[in-house]
Amino acid sequence: MTIEINNLYKKFGKNQVLKGVDLTIGKGHIYAVLGPNGSGKTTLIKSILGMVIPDKGDISILEKSIKKDWRYRKQINYLPQIANFPPNIKVKELLHMIKDLRNSPSEEETLIALFGLEPFLSKKLSTLSGGTKQKVNIVLTFMFDSPLIILDEPTTGLDPKALICLKGLIQNEKAKGKTILITSHIMQFVEEMADEVLYLLEGEIYFKGTIRQLMEQTGQHDFEHAIAALTTTESHDENS
Amino acid sequence: MMKILKYSFYDLIRSRWSYVYFLFYLTLGFVLLFLNNDVSKAVITLMNVIIVLIPLIGTIFGVMYYYNSREFTELLLAQPIKRSSIFMGQYFGVAGSLTLSLVLGLGIPFGLYGLLRSNAIFDFSLLLVTGAFLTFIFVGLSFVIAIANENKIKGFGYAVLLWLFLAVVYDGLFLMSLIVFEEYPLDTFSLVATMLNPIDLSRILILLKLDISALLGYTGAIFKKFFGTDLGFLVSMAILFLWTVLPILGLRHKARRKDF
Numbered sequence: 415m416t417i418e419i420n421n422l423y424k425k426f427g428k429n430q431v432l433k434g435v436d437l438t439i440g441k442g443h444i445y446a447v448l449g450p451n452g453s454g455k456t457t458l459i460k461s462i463l464g465m466v467i468p469d470k471g472d473i474s475i476l477e478k479s480i481k482k483d484w485r486y487r488k489q490i491n492y493l494p495q496i497a498n499f500p501p502n503i504k505v506k507e508l509l510h511m512i513k514d515l516r517n518s519p520s521e522e523e524t525l526i527a528l529f530g531l532e533p534f535l536s537k538k539l540s541t542l543s544g545g546t547k548q549k550v551n552i553v554l555t556f557m558f559d560s561p562l563i564i565l566d567e568p569t570t571g572l573d574p575k576a577l578i579c580l581k582g583l584i585q586n587e588k589a590k591g592k593t594i595l596i597t598s599h600i601m602q603f604v605e606e607m608a609d610e611v612l613y614l615l616e617g618e619i620y621f622k623g624t625i626r627q628l629m630e631q632t633g634q635h636d637f638e639h640a641i642a643a644l645t646t647t648e649s650h651d652e653n654s
Numbered sequence: 655m656m657k658i659l660k661y662s663f664y665d666l667i668r669s670r671w672s673y674v675y676f677l678f679y680l681t682l683g684f685v686l687l688f689l690n691n692d693v694s695k696a697v698i699t700l701m702n703v704i705i706v707l708i709p710l711i712g713t714i715f716g717v718m719y720y721y722n723s724r725e726f727t728e729l730l731l732a733q734p735i736k737r738s739s740i741f742m743g744q745y746f747g748v749a750g751s752l753t754l755s756l757v758l759g760l761g762i763p764f765g766l767y768g769l770l771r772s773n774a775i776f777d778f779s780l781l782l783v784t785g786a787f788l789t790f791i792f793v794g795l796s797f798v799i800a801i802a803n804e805n806k807i808k809g810f811g812y813a814v815l816l817w818l819f820l821a822v823v824y825d826g827l828f829l830m831s832l833i834v835f836e837e838y839p840l841d842t843f844s845l846v847a848t849m850l851n852p853i854d855l856s857r858i859l860i861l862l863k864l865d866i867s868a869l870l871g872y873t874g875a876i877f878k879k880f881f882g883t884d885l886g887f888l889v890s891m892a893i894l895f896l897w898t899v900l901p902i903l904g905l906r907h908k909a910r911r912k913d914f
Contacts, residue, residue, distance in 0.1 A: 499726055500661075516734060
């Protein structure tokens with residue numbers, strides 16, 4: 415198992431965000447973490463990354479508990495939702511810096527060429543547009559070879575060409591047997607990429623399975639409606 | 655930690671504000687020397703300026719840096735780096751670059767003026783050491799405030815209030831309590847009250863070294879009477895050091911429990 419989560423609880427102030435999440439994530443698939451706003455997606459991902467410290471429960475990554483450890487993050491590539499970098503640093507300095515901090519082999523040249531970032535390498539990060547920053551962010555995420563990749567809203571600000579490149583990259587990594595977690599609000603993207611869907615609702619895993627299973631369960635014929643139906647089926651059942 | 659420190663420091667010494675801060679001290683140094691024409695007098699004037707200004711700049715820079723680099727901190731948190739290393743690195747980066755601006759900004763004009771040949775060199779170095787202490791203390795305090803407050807405006811407000819309290823209000827309260835309780839023995843009280851404020855403590859530390867009784871004031875006089883010049887100097891230095899360590903420990907403690 416790549417990720418194993420047992421009985422995870424997290425509360426922010428009075429707001430109980432995660433209410434006993436149990437989850438096992440196997441190797442070599444693309445998982446989409448979905449759910450309405452405020453359902454705990456980001457909290458779940460940040461707990462896996464050790465950025466949020468859970469109140470109760472434990473998380474193991476590659477069969478090792480992550481409590482009070484930080485070395486396990488070497489096994490994870492993470493793409494944060496909003497890329498905001500130190501403004502006075504140039505793109506190539508940032509790449510160099512992250513390489514230096516991680517201290518592992520990287521292959522940024524092909525990625526830079528893929529996204530056409532060469533002209534921006536000597537520019538300061540504060541002068542880049544949102545989409546270009548996101549491309550830099552993607553390069554930073556994919557340049558290391560780690561068994562687990564977590565992408566939080568990877569499509570934000572990307573033009574169609576870059577989006578195609580990104581999809582290719584994700585498929586490529588999957589072919590190498592890596593586990594990939596994605597959150598996105600773009601259902602078309604999820605439908606195209608994900609093998610399995612994890613649907614979070616009010617701090618619990620409400621549904622886990624393939625897209626086909628989801629459609630069968632909800633009786634819908636297209637994915638977007640199936641997702642929408644997931645949230646309403648319960649009330650629907652009660653009414654009928 | 656050293657890597658984060660290196661990059662924070664590098665990032666900061668290239669920012670415009672570090673230069674503004676550096677140029678300010680450079681101008682201040684030249685102007686004071688030009689007007690006073692005397693290194694020792696310039697040191698005293700300088701003391702009065704930097705003892706209030708350094709804490710203010712340290713506080714504002716610390717809070718601003720913390721909030722501005724928040725997203726970047728999140729990026730670092732997802733990397734295989736120990737949490738405390740990230741915050742310690744940033745803290746020493748900010749405090750270090752501010753101290754560098756101070757030392758270079760004041761060191762250059764005084765050096766050119768012939769400080770090395772004057773006997774005010776020790777007074778001047780003490781001024782810089784105290785300035786460095788105050789920078790580290792107030793950057794540390796502002797980091798603790800910033801990490802404890804998600805809300806930027808609140809964090810900024812608390813940090814500035816803390817500065818206002820320690821730099822201005824504290825002295826007023828202190829003076830008032832001395833007047834109100836003048837019939838009681840106040841030696842111990844004023845001794846403790848001085849130690850509780852790093853700004854007052856720095857002032858006394860410098861004045862003890864300069865040995866100017868007229869400027870020492872009540873608390874300084876007690877300090878001198880109680881500890882003597884040398885012991886008083888050592889004790890105040892030790893307490894300043896303690897003041898530097900406490901925010902760092904607070905920062906480590908807060909960083910370990912915080913959710914991002």
